[in-house]
Amino acid sequence: MKSFIWNMKVLLFLLPIIVLGQTPKKEYAKLSYDELHDLYFANEKDKIVQQQCAQAYLAKANKENIPIQKAKANYQFALLYYDKDVSKAIMYLDSVIKYSQNTGHKFFPAAAYCEKADLLQRQFKFKEALNNYNLAEKIALKTNIDYYYVVRGYIAITKSEDLGDFKEALDIYKECYRYYKSKDVRNPKLGRDYLTVIFGIADCYKSLHNKDSTTYYNKLGYRESYITKNEEYKYLFVLNEGANQVEGKNYKVGLDSISKALPKMIKYDNVSNVLAGYFYLGKVYEGLGKKAIAAENFIKVDSIYKVTKEISTEFIDGYPYLISYYKNLGDKENQLKYITAYMTIDSTLQKNYRELNKLVHKEYDIPRLISDKEALIESLGKDKIKTYWGFGVLFLITIGMGGFGIYQYKLKKRYRSRFEKIINETTGKEGNGIEENKDKEIKIAVTKIEDIGIAEELVNQILEKLDDFENKKEYLESNITVQMLSTTFVTNTKYVSKIVNVYKGKTFTQYINDLRVEYAITQLQENKMLRKYTIQALALEFGFNNAESFSAAFYKKTGIKPTYFIKELDNVT
Known part of the structure; x- marks a missing residue:
């Protein structure tokens, strides 16, 4: 899973940025170094102003012949090209290094070596990147011990996330952890670095x-994030623990942890960990045997990859x-x-030194994939030929359509009968139906308490709590589970599950789904506006996670689809 804080630009370690509101128009040449610096960083979205500031800064530094100011000017130019021309950015960073060498500056040239290493990593030149990080740490060790451990963190991330050297990365993270433990880690200056190291270890x-x-x-990081009020990091640890589970x-x-953390990653536009969230959701549903939902989440991973590359x-297991x-x-x-x-990802990662072999060979090897790919292309070509032959049997299909029409007529009749039954049952429940159900439940309770081996008092307590749960419509919470309900009832999952099985005559999932469907039926009859909602919107309204699960539960309970039910309601009201 990606750590994101180490990728912040080194400018965070430089002079504080004074956010200027409406900066008066001045002659750039008349501004001081500090004023040019502040104006540059206050206009991050205006590249023309930044270009003019950098040019004025460099002209002033050249005129006064101050090496460290020349270095800072070149650093500003490097940032301008950072995301659009890697070669130019590296050229300017080399100038930063040249002018700041042996100046004893707190951040330069160490920071320039780090920025250069980051750009080399983007080109998958990991050996060269590590060489630059090593040069940075040697200088920082003499000039700025805090920044030295920041650089060590960069090296740990490269080794873990790019090279897969987790043991070596762990040793470096622990070295940083010991250093930060000797400092005031709740100080904002070091707090994020400390959290990043904890995350790296986890x-x-x-x-x-x-x-x-x-x-x-993960628990340690969560606690520290909570104390220091760093919400993004707090949920990053929640996500990481979800992945661990x-x-x-x-x-x-x-699933519970990931479901809580993923919306926060989306909120903070933390793209790499949004990808991680969807990937582990896919793994969850794969493990739970929910194949279609697993596929949906793995497809989201692919969609993010297509944008970010x-x-x-x-x-990549998805x-x-x-x-x-x-x-x-058969698709x-x-x-x-x-x-x-x-195969494209495999080719890219193999070419750029990432060790993919063991993952690929777990389910597929590349020669087999190539063979499958060629066979599929050939098969799809044959399918097109078969399409032309299909016209030859069109006459037979036309005849078959007559039989199909009869079948559809009978099906619609059956659906109409089921619809009318639902309406009648719903109307009946408004009278004596509720009391009859309660009497029935009490009779069941008398006869079955001994059968399930749970004390009568406890059974009655849980049944009362279930009644309260139903009356408050808490089943509309989309993430309700038997574990959560048991915790709320201050009992264990086995008791709740067993009592629902025996007294409600269904599994816990079916019990929740039936309650939601019954509520949906009532609301759709009473509220015409709801009938204009999409099925996806209705699913969320009634506690389901998606349209498919809502439709399936509705059909299982009633024998008809919710779309048909809504259509028929509109026809009769």
Whole structure:
């Protein structure tokens, strides 16, 4: 999982940026170094102003022949080209290094070496990047011990996230951790660096499959984030622990954590960890046997990758899943699509020194993928030929349509009967139906308390709490689970599950879904505005996570689809 704080520009360690409101128009040449610096960083969205500031800064530095000011001017130019021309950015950083060498400055040239290393990493030149980080740490060790440990953190991230050297990265993170423990880590200056190191340790332990140590450091990081009021980091630790639980096949606990953290990653536009969230949701639903939902989340991972063009070996397992998923569905086009995507990623990562072999060979090897890809292309070509033959049997199909029409007529009649039954049952419940149900439940309670081996008093307490749960319509919470309900009832999951099975005559999931569907039926009859909602919107309204799960539960309960029910309601009201 990606750590994001180390990628912040080194400018955070330089002079504080004074945000200027409406800066008066002055002659740039008349401004001081500090004024030019502040004006440059106050206009990050106006590249023309930044260009003019950098030019004025460099002209002033050249005129006064001050090496460190020449270095700072070149650094400003480097930032201008950072995201659009890597070669030019590196050229300016080399000038920063040249002018600031042996000046004893607190950040230069160490920071320039770090920026250069970051740009080399983007080009997958990891050996050269590490060489620049090593030069940075040697200088920082003499000039700025705090920044020295920041550089050590950069090196740890490169080794863990780019090179897969988790043990070596862990040693470096722990070295940084020991340093920060001797400092005031709740000071804003060091607080984020300390949290980043804790996250790095937790993430390395996760990659090394040390579940208990991962949990320990995730909890430590969560506590520190809470104390220092760093919400983004707090939920980053929640997400990482969710991933840790998924790796340990504790899917329901993992799902709970990821579901809480993912919206926060989206809120903070933390793209790399949004990708991580969707990937581990895919793993959760794969583990729970919910194949379609797993595929949906792995597809979201692919969508993010297509935009960012960045993915690590940690998150590529979704592609073999998608290939198998569409193969089993007989969907050749999507199977071919994800084989092609998977092979492209493999080619990129192999070429750029990332160790993908062990992951690829777990389910597919490249020669097999090539063979499958060629076979699919050939098969799709044959399918097109078969399309022309299809016209030859069109006459037979036309005849068959007559029989199909009869079948549809009978089906509509059956659906209409089911619709009328729902309406009648709903109307009946407004009278004596509720009391009859209560009497029935009491009779069941008398006869079955001894059968299930739970004390009568406890059974009655839980049944009362279930009544309260139903009356307050708490089943409309989308993330309700038997674990959550048991915690609310101050009892254990086995008791709640068993009582629902026996006294409600259904599984816990079916019980929740039936309550939601019954509520949906009532609301759709009473509120005409709801009928204008999309099925997806209705699903969320009634506590379901998506349209598919709502439609399936509605059909299972009533024998008709919600779209048909709404259509018929509109016809009769």
